[in-house]
Amino acid sequence: MDIMELLRSLIELNLGEYLLSVGTATWIVDLIGVMTLATVCMILVIFLIWLERKVIARMQDRIGPNRVGGKYGLLQPVSDATKLLSKELITPAGADRIPYNLAPILIVVASLLTWAVIPVAPGVVGVDLNIGVFYILAISSVSVVTFLLAGWGSNNKYALLGAFRAVAQMVSYEVPMIVALLVPILLARSMSTVDIVEAQGIPFIIVVPLSALIFFISALAETGRTPFDLLEADSEIVAGFHIEYSGMKFAMFFLAEFLGTLFMSAFFVVIYLGGYRFFGLENLTIGHLHIGPLLGFIVFSTKVFLVYFVFIWIRATLPRVRVDQLLDFNWKFLVPLSLVLLLTVAVMDKLFLADANAVTKAAVLMVTNIVVGWVTIEILRWRDRDGETAVVPDVVDDAHEAVAAH
Amino acid sequence: MFEQVFFIFVAVVTLGFALIVVTNKNLFHAALALMGTFLGVAIIYVTLGAGFLAMAQLLVYIGAISILIIFAIMMTRHMMSAEEAAFNSQAGLSLFTAVAFFVLVAYVFISYWPTTPADAMLATMTPVDPAILENSVVALGQSFVSPNAYVLPFEVASVMLLAALVGSIFIAKPRLKEDEA
Numbered sequence: 001m002d003i004m005e006l007l008r009s010l011i012e013l014n015l016g017e018y019l020l021s022v023g024t025a026t027w028i029v030d031l032i033g034v035m036t037l038a039t040v041c042m043i044l045v046i047f048l049i050w051l052e053r054k055v056i057a058r059m060q061d062r063i064g065p066n067r068v069g070g071k072y073g074l075l076q077p078v079s080d081a082t083k084l085l086s087k088e089l090i091t092p093a094g095a096d097r098i099p100y101n102l103a104p105i106l107i108v109v110a111s112l113l114t115w116a117v118i119p120v121a122p123g124v125v126g127v128d129l130n131i132g133v134f135y136i137l138a139i140s141s142v143s144v145v146t147f148l149l150a151g152w153g154s155n156n157k158y159a160l161l162g163a164f165r166a167v168a169q170m171v172s173y174e175v176p177m178i179v180a181l182l183v184p185i186l187l188a189r190s191m192s193t194v195d196i197v198e199a200q201g202i203p204f205i206i207v208v209p210l211s212a213l214i215f216f217i218s219a220l221a222e223t224g225r226t227p228f229d230l231l232e233a234d235s236e237i238v239a240g241f242h243i244e245y246s247g248m249k250f251a252m253f254f255l256a257e258f259l260g261t262l263f264m265s266a267f268f269v270v271i272y273l274g275g276y277r278f279f280g281l282e283n284l285t286i287g288h289l290h291i292g293p294l295l296g297f298i299v300f301s302t303k304v305f306l307v308y309f310v311f312i313w314i315r316a317t318l319p320r321v322r323v324d325q326l327l328d329f330n331w332k333f334l335v336p337l338s339l340v341l342l343l344t345v346a347v348m349d350k351l352f353l354a355d356a357n358a359v360t361k362a363a364v365l366m367v368t369n370i371v372v373g374w375v376t377i378e379i380l381r382w383r384d385r386d387g388e389t390a391v392v393p394d395v396v397d398d399a400h401e402a403v404a405a406h
Numbered sequence: 407m408f409e410q411v412f413f414i415f416v417a418v419v420t421l422g423f424a425l426i427v428v429t430n431k432n433l434f435h436a437a438l439a440l441m442g443t444f445l446g447v448a449i450i451y452v453t454l455g456a457g458f459l460a461m462a463q464l465l466v467y468i469g470a471i472s473i474l475i476i477f478a479i480m481m482t483r484h485m486m487s488a489e490e491a492a493f494n495s496q497a498g499l500s501l502f503t504a505v506a507f508f509v510l511v512a513y514v515f516i517s518y519w520p521t522t523p524a525d526a527m528l529a530t531m532t533p534v535d536p537a538i539l540e541n542s543v544v545a546l547g548q549s550f551v552s553p554n555a556y557v558l559p560f561e562v563a564s565v566m567l568l569a570a571l572v573g574s575i576f577i578a579k580p581r582l583k584e585d586e587a
Contacts, residue, residue: 099438130543131458138461141469145441148476152434160480167473191543 013124013293037126038112045258049077052258052312059316087247092155095244100153103146104245104252110143111259118266119194119275121297122282132193133181136267137174140222143256144170147241150253154244162240165230165323169221172327173228176334177218183211183345184271187365197275202362205272208345210369212272214338219264221330223257225311227318230326265307269300273307276300333380341372413453420446433479441472458543 002022009018016029050065050073057064069075091100114136116126129135144167151163185191187207188199196204205212221228242253269275276282276296284292321329348368353361423442430436444467451460538545549555 096434098435129457130540131461134458134461134465138464138469141465144469144473148473149438152476152480167477171470171473 008289011294012290013121013297033126037115041112041115041259041262042255044262045255046077046081048258048262048308049080050074051308052315055309055312056316059313081251084248084251089247089249092244094155096153096155098153099149100244101249103150103153104249104256106149107143107146107256108252108259110139110146111256111263113139114263115266117193118263118270119197120266120300121276121293124293124297125194128192128194130190130192133185133191133196133271137178137181141174143260150245151241154241156244159241159243162243166224166241169224169228169230169326172330173218173221173334176214176330176338177222179335179338179342180211180214180218181271182342183208186342186346186349193270193275197270197277200274200277201358203272203274203277207362207365208341208369209366210341210373211338211345212268213373214334214341215272216268217334219268220311220314221326223261223264223311225257225261226315227321228326229320230323261311262304262308265304265311266300268307269303273303275303337372337376340376341369344368344372409453413450416446416449416453420450434476437472437476437479440475441468444468444472455539456542458546 005018006015009015016033019029019032020026053076054064054073065073065076067073067076068079091097117129117132117135119125119128147163147166147170151160151166154160184196184204187204188196190196190199242250245253276299278296278299281299282292282296284295345365345368348365349361353364356364420443423439423446426439427436427443430439444463448460448463448468451457451463550560551557
């Protein structure tokens with residue numbers, strides 16, 4: 001009977017409650033939960049590295065890894081990891097030891113901490129904080145510090161330049177990200193990730209598509225992926241802030257990048273795609289078996305990997321932007337647009353749609369979003385035709401002047 | 407019991423970091439220790455059940471102010487050989503001010519803090535209603551914009567921040583040359 005109960009709790013995804021009911025101490029259950037979450041995330045990354053290489057290779061008309069682990073090269077990341085583990089850890093001369101060694105640890109810790117508030121299935125969440133989204137933003141703003149630690153500790157000018165770029169980029173793109181996130185928080189009337197998922201009878205990507213788009217672009221920049229991968233632009237600053245790291249310390253930065261991207265996919269799914277919800281599948285009960293949480297988990301994972309695929313797709317497709325384009329795009333386009341959107345949604349929601357039912361509300365908000373986006377594009381087009389925006393930016397002008405003066 | 411041990415541990419570590427901030431000769435290390443101090447304060451907020459305040463502390467003090475300080479250090483000093491004298495001529499005066507302030511705070515706490523023994527105090531205390539903790543963010547937000555609470559200080563603070571923003575842009579704006587003006 002006990003075994004049956006154990007199996008049942010495994011299928012219903014409430015192993016924690018089962019363990020508590022047979023008298024396990026709370027802190028042991030907590031520890032098991034933390035270790036499971038952290039380990040699953042790290043193991044997923046091994047698979048994600050393979051996926052990323054393979055998908056990018058296919059998109060660029062190559063074959064990709066195909067030597068290790070059968071026809072599809074599935075074990076390639078394992079051999080990569082083994083190689084990284086066996087490599088020598090070199091500390092550069094003149095490195096500042098404490099920041100240099102602290103940075104790779106802290107960056108992985110910060111990427112793992114954010115997972116605590118992601119609800120992966122109904123009732124399955126590390127901890128349901130009433131400030132969930134704010135917690136995520138605070139932790140990711142702390143992770144910015146690790147770039148400075150790495151860049152400064154390495155005693156290398158490329159590393160320092162890379163760190164400066166990384167911090168400038170991440171601090172800038174945090175602003176439109178937070179403002180865009182305020183829109184779903186406003187609609188859900190809560191900052192808790194679980195409440196936001198529960199509020200999405202209609203997924204927020206349909207209700208406020210513009211906010212989702214702004215968030216997605218900012219998330220691309222926050223994770224430092226193409227087209228915003230200036231912080232490790234190989235052709236300009238060699239590899240950025242982690243140039244002086246070797247072996248497993250380098251692998252930790254790599255791990256944190258993949259964890260961050262996977263996390264941003266999960267965050268996007270939770271905030272805009274309804275998390276584990278899919279037409280009531282998450283509440284399904286067959287016979288006496290409450291199978292909903294398991295189905296919810298499968299739905300959540302599918303959505304996360306779909307979003308992750310879009311991340312890879314963009315990486316394989318777009319070229320890198322320049323620094324001035326990066327900052328102009330953020331401060332002159334994304335930030336004003338997200339502020340206008342937030343005000344529009346707030347006014348519509350409070351003044352005109354206070355008594356409307358869910359479907360009307362969603363439809364009106366969606367139309368508002370599309371109108372705001374369309375007007376923005378029209379304004380940009382109009383300005384461009386008038387020649388008010390610099391088509392040839394100052395940098396190129398300066399270069400021309402320098403050449404002419406020479 | 408556990409709370410007290412934990413609090414003493416966090417407090418000692420926080421004060422240790424604070425000591426490093428004022429005594430360390432390397433400005434970058436001092437800035438890092440400052441982050442450690444802020445983190446310690448955030449942890450104390452968490453143990454007090456003030457989650458929002460703790461996260462605001464992380465976001466504002468570590469995520470923004472400390473990074474600004476590090477940038478300022480890197481932009482204005484010889485960054486790789488940042489050996490500064492830890493104390494300057496104002497050290498004595500600062501020490502006096504700090505000690506005087508500490509005496510003032512200690513006097514206020516000793517005079518007005520409930521001086522009943524800890525056990526008797528625990529017996530009379532009522533546990534915090536979980537509903538209040540659950541809705542603390544909503545209550546905070548409403549009290550910021552409620553005319554009966556803090557709407558005036560809130561608006562004054564936002565106007566002041568706006569003024570600071572405009573002022574900093576004005577100062578940082580490149581001056582026009584004579585022929586351009």
